Amino acid sequence: MKDWANIIFSDTLSFKEKAKQVFEYQFEQNPVYRRYCEALDEIKTSRHSELVSESHATQNNDSEILKRVQDDRESIPLLPIKAFKDADVTTRTDAEAELIFKSSGTSDMQRSIHRVHNPELYDKSLLKGFRHFYNLDNAVIWGYTPGYADNPHSSLIYMIQKLIDQDNSGLSRFLPLGEPVNPGAIKEVQRQGKQLILFGAAFGLLDLLEMDDINLPSNSIVIETGGMKTHRREISRSELHRRLAKGFRLDGSRIHSEYGMAELLSQAYATGKWFSTVPWMQVTIRNPENPNEILPPYEEGLIGVIDLANVHSCSFLLTGDKGVMDKDGRFKVLGRWNPRDLRGCNFLIDED
Amino acid sequence: MTDTQQRIDTLIKATENWLSDDNLYLKDAIDRTVREGYFSFEDINYAIEAIKKSISILAIEEWVEQAGLNDKHDASDQNVLCLHAGNLPLVGFQDALATLLSGARYTGKISRKDPYLLPTFLNEVKKTDLWSDRDVQWTHRLDDFEGMPHDAIIFAGSESSVSGVKNSIQKLDLAKPDARFLIRTAHFSMAYLDRKDEEALQALTEAIFRYGGKGCRSAAIIVSPFSLAELKAELTNHAKSFWLENPQHEYPSPKIKQQFAYNEAVERSQLWLEYFLLQEGGLELDQDFVCYWIEGDESKLKELATTYRDQLQSIYVTDSEIDLADRDLEVEHLSNAQQPAIDWKPDGVDTVEWLIQEK
Numbered sequence: 001m002k003d004w005a006n007i008i009f010s011d012t013l014s015f016k017e018k019a020k021q022v023f024e025y026q027f028e029q030n031p032v033y034r035r036y037c038e039a040l041d042e043i044k045t046s047r048h049s050e051l052v053s054e055s056h057a058t059q060n061n062d063s064e065i066l067k068r069v070q071d072d073r074e075s076i077p078l079l080p081i082k083a084f085k086d087a088d089v090t091t092r093t094d095a096e097a098e099l100i101f102k103s104s105g106t107s108d109m110q111r112s113i114h115r116v117h118n119p120e121l122y123d124k125s126l127l128k129g130f131r132h133f134y135n136l137d138n139a140v141i142w143g144y145t146p147g148y149a150d151n152p153h154s155s156l157i158y159m160i161q162k163l164i165d166q167d168n169s170g171l172s173r174f175l176p177l178g179e180p181v182n183p184g185a186i187k188e189v190q191r192q193g194k195q196l197i198l199f200g201a202a203f204g205l206l207d208l209l210e211m212d213d214i215n216l217p218s219n220s221i222v223i224e225t226g227g228m229k230t231h232r233r234e235i236s237r238s239e240l241h242r243r244l245a246k247g248f249r250l251d252g253s254r255i256h257s258e259y260g261m262a263e264l265l266s267q268a269y270a271t272g273k274w275f276s277t278v279p280w281m282q283v284t285i286r287n288p289e290n291p292n293e294i295l296p297p298y299e300e301g302l303i304g305v306i307d308l309a310n311v312h313s314c315s316f317l318l319t320g321d322k323g324v325m326d327k328d329g330r331f332k333v334l335g336r337w338n339p340r341d342l343r344g345c346n347f348l349i350d351e352d
Numbered sequence: 353m354t355d356t357q358q359r360i361d362t363l364i365k366a367t368e369n370w371l372s373d374d375n376l377y378l379k380d381a382i383d384r385t386v387r388e389g390y391f392s393f394e395d396i397n398y399a400i401e402a403i404k405k406s407i408s409i410l411a412i413e414e415w416v417e418q419a420g421l422n423d424k425h426d427a428s429d430q431n432v433l434c435l436h437a438g439n440l441p442l443v444g445f446q447d448a449l450a451t452l453l454s455g456a457r458y459t460g461k462i463s464r465k466d467p468y469l470l471p472t473f474l475n476e477v478k479k480t481d482l483w484s485d486r487d488v489q490w491t492h493r494l495d496d497f498e499g500m501p502h503d504a505i506i507f508a509g510s511e512s513s514v515s516g517v518k519n520s521i522q523k524l525d526l527a528k529p530d531a532r533f534l535i536r537t538a539h540f541s542m543a544y545l546d547r548k549d550e551e552a553l554q555a556l557t558e559a560i561f562r563y564g565g566k567g568c569r570s571a572a573i574i575v576s577p578f579s580l581a582e583l584k585a586e587l588t589n590h591a592k593s594f595w596l597e598n599p600q601h602e603y604p605s606p607k608i609k610q611q612f613a614y615n616e617a618v619e620r621s622q623l624w625l626e627y628f629l630l631q632e633g634g635l636e637l638d639q640d641f642v643c644y645w646i647e648g649d650e651s652k653l654k655e656l657a658t659t660y661r662d663q664l665q666s667i668y669v670t671d672s673e674i675d676l677a678d679r680d681l682e683v684e685h686l687s688n689a690q691q692p693a694i695d696w697k698p699d700g701v702d703t704v705e706w707l708i709q710e711k
Contacts, residue, residue: 036617043609079617080610086618086634289605338512339638344539344568344665345437345508345698349494349516352438352463 005121008280008308009128015282015308022308022315023076024066029091033079033314040077041065074294078286078304078318084112084263089313092117101262102153114155114262117312122265125309126159127166129278133269134197134221136163140189141172144200144208145225148174155262156225160199169194177204180212189217196220198248199258201227202240209247216248223256223269229335237333259333263317265309274330280308285325288337291318297327302337354423359453360412362482367407367449370476371400377475381468390466391441392601395563398690399441406694412453415695419704421454427504427707428455433497433526435507435517436470438463439566444470446694447506450703452477452488456504459497460490467492494520501528504707508536508568508698534706536699538665540572540637543686544653545670548578548586552670552686557590559668559689560643561628564602568665568698569689572637573644575653580621580632580645591625600627604641611642621645637663650674665698 002025007018026033041064083089090097097115099122105111116122130136143160151157164172171189175181189196196217200208202224208214216222222244228235235243241255248254259275260267266281277283285301287293295301303323308315322337353361370378382400386393416422432451436444444460448470451458462470471490478488491497505527509517514535521527543559545552559571576583608629615622621632632645637660646652653674657667668686682700684692695702 032617035619036613039613039616040609043612077613080614083614083618086620289607291607291610343566343570343572343637343640345439345443345536346510346513346539347435347437347463347507347517348513349520352435352461352465 004118004311005124008121008311009124015279018280018308019076019282019306019315022311025311026091026314026316027066030089030314031093032083032087032089033316036079036083037065037077074284075292076306076316078291078306078316079314081112081261081263081317081319083314084114085110088113088115090115090117091312099158100153101155101158103262104154112262114313116265121309121311122155122158123162125266125278125280126162129267129269129281130163132278133271133276135195136166138193138195139163139172139197140167140169140192140194142196142198143174144177144198144204145174146177153262155265156199156260159260159267175208178211181208181214183215186214186216198222199225201225202235203227203230203233205244206235206240206247209243214248216250218250218254220248220250221254221256222248222250223258225258225260226333257333261319263310263313264305264307266307268331270332274326274332276330282306283323283325283329283331285323285331286318288339295325297325300324300334303331303333355428355455356416356422356426359455359482360409360416362480363449363452363477364407364409364412366476366480367403367473369479370473371404375472375476378469378472381472384468385441385466390438390468392599394598395601396441396469398562398598402691403442403445403694405691411694415702415704416453418695419702419708421704421708425708426455427451430454430456430503430707431459431500432456432707433459433461433502433505433521435461435494435505436463436466437508438465438467440563441466442469442473443567445473446696446698447703448474449694450707451506452483454704454707456707457487458489459500459502461494461497462490462492464492494526495524497526498524500526502526502531503528504532504534506534506536506703510537510539532709534701534703536568536701537662538568538699539663540660541569541666541668541689542573542575542653542656542660542664543571543668543689544650544674545574545576545578545686547670548583553583553586553590555668555670555686555689557587557594559686560630561591561594562598562690564600565628565641565643566602567690569692571643571668571689573635573646573656573660574630575646575648575656577647577649579647580623580630584623587623587630588625591628595626603627604629605639607639608641611639 007021027037095117097117099116099119101114101116103112141163145157148157148161169192205224224240228237228240241252244255245252257270258267266278268275268277284304285295286304287295288302300322303319303321305317305319306315320337322334323331324334325331382396385391385396434444434447434451448458448460474488474490477483507517543556545556604627612624612629615631620634623630627641629642630645635644666682666684668684668689670686
């Protein structure tokens with residue numbers, strides 16, 4: 001088997017070349033993705049009425065499909081991310097996964113399951129990715145989330161644990177939930193000349209602020225990991241950042257965001273208003289009515305992701321998130337894409 | 353003769369005139385609607401025939417009686433604003449008729465997606481002695497009514513659209529401070545198919561495919577003891593025959609191809625028809641031209657009726673003995689899916705009864 005880590009994190013290979021290799025591998029080895037590509041290809045070249053049969057006949061010439069995407073990365077089909085709920089999205093159908101990540105949700109909800117066959121690759125992706133944006137060597141990482149032992153299937157908590165493990169000072173840790181931050185611990189971070197980086201979900205961080213006044217050192221960074229909409233509460237990202245900056249007594253520029261999910265093994269970070277990706281991940285904005293179409297900058301659509309670290313599952317994914325991109329390839333996450341209520345009567349002020 | 357009876361008789365007469373074969377205004381409106389691409393001729397014809405079939409003096413009198421409408425309990429002191437959607441031809445007809453029947457003054461915002469058909473009916477009403485220009489008004493632009501506050505406002509909306517509509521109503525001062533709102537939110541219907549004879553499949557075909565499946569009375573979920581695979585050949589033949597007689601007016605977006613490919617990817621049984629996708633399971637209800645097939649019995653039907661209660665308009669059955677009364681939902685015969693009775697209750701609310709309620 002190829003040394004995928006060397007390929008994916010290579011500084012010499014172009015993204016296009018890496019993507020091509022990963023596509024070929026996943027087309028060959030991931031039955032779910034292969035069926036998706038073949039069916040899309042078949043439907044493009046057939047009359048609709050000829051597709052009445054129960055399943056697609058695999059008449060397509062594989063090399064033709066591969067050839068079509070060879071020179072055009074943008075034509076690589078993006079698999080809807082919900083496939084992680086409906087099927088086993090993996091290239092290693094015969095092997096037991098070493099790690100299993102699940103999307104958050106209640107027990108009666110259908111959750112995404114991401115089987116990770118090469119945890120070392122995820123470790124490398126998350127650490128190299130974090131270092132792409134931050135100086136991990138001088139950082140103390142705090143996570144105001146449940147600990148890893150309580151949530152072994154959370155990719156976010158796994159990531160925070162790995163970041164914590166990199167710090168030898170003993171100051172990095174998960175903060176106990178429901179307890180105010182110990183001011184002495186903050187002082188100790190300062191005393192050791194370290195930079196504090198605090199991770200937490202939107203309302204978790206707001207709840208932490210509710211408990212006590214927290215005055216973080218001015219060079220600290222708070223990274224919110226999303227969760228702006230829950231069953232009970234909803235807040236906009238800008239309002240959240242405003243309240244976090246005020247509550248932690250930090251400049252607004254110290255409040256950052258992380259974009260990740262159980263189905264992805266790479267993360268994007270926003271150190272300002274826009275998210276940027278790591279070099280082995282690319283984002284495009286897709287037309288929700290025609291996901292093959294990439295929308296121009298500043299048009300809202302569905303966020304499409306190519307995450308090469310997903311080499312053993314599927315790297316080419318269409319999320320259910322709404323986003324917009326600027327002309328430099330940075331993007332914003334605007335929440336979940338809510339399709340208009342298409343069926344039935346619906347008086348729309350702009351249309352009716 | 354009572355005022356109520358006078359309104360019934362006059363509306364029946366106006367409707368007869370409107371639907372008569374020599375009504376050139378209606379013919380012209382149909383022609384323009386087809387020419388300008390709003391709806392197909394076949395769908396318009398079907399909608400008109402459905403109205404013709406549903407209207408009779410007896411049917412209206414029954415409606416009036418069950419709604420409790422009489423000269424003492426009417427809406428004659430009210431101004432009612434109807435914001436008509438335009439997803440189907442003449443979809444606003446029942447609201448307009450109910451408002452006029454109730455004795456209220458009617459203000460209609462005619463949909464720009466169905467601009468010609470309903471006004472031909474309203475013009476017939478205005479020709480009568482009972483209703484004047486002041487009592488029956490309509491426009492295609494909501495701001496034409498700016499500064500005309502109403503006692504009651506009727507429209508169909510959704511979680512995402514209601515706030516925008518309400519803001520516009522407030523901005524244009526279209527509602528009195530104590531105005532009542534009848535906002536309908538049901539979006540689709542469900543059918544239970546426990547027979548696979550010709551008659552049942554024919555009715556199912558109409559329920560799914562008529563109007564491109566865009567009505568809230570269109571069946572978007574089919575629960576059946578039979579699997580989709582079992583009925584594929586029959587459904588394909590019925591759909592093909594349907595589209596031969598009723599050429600599809602609107603086509604699905606390319607997104608549906610992705611859904612087809614996705615179903616293949618996750619090995620979900622599906623039936624791709626010329627303009628529609630039927631798939632087993634994967635209930636998402638997030639796009640047009642997709643109908644969901646669920647293999648199951650009456651208990652599955654009841655379970656889904658509970659799950660989708662807030663979005664569900666009607667449940668259709670082939671056997672009227674199925675009792676879903678405890679679900680507090682309309683249960684109708686499958687063959688009536690696209691041909692509702694004139695007194696049918698959108699979202700379970702009798703519009704006339706609602707209009708005459710005391711504030």
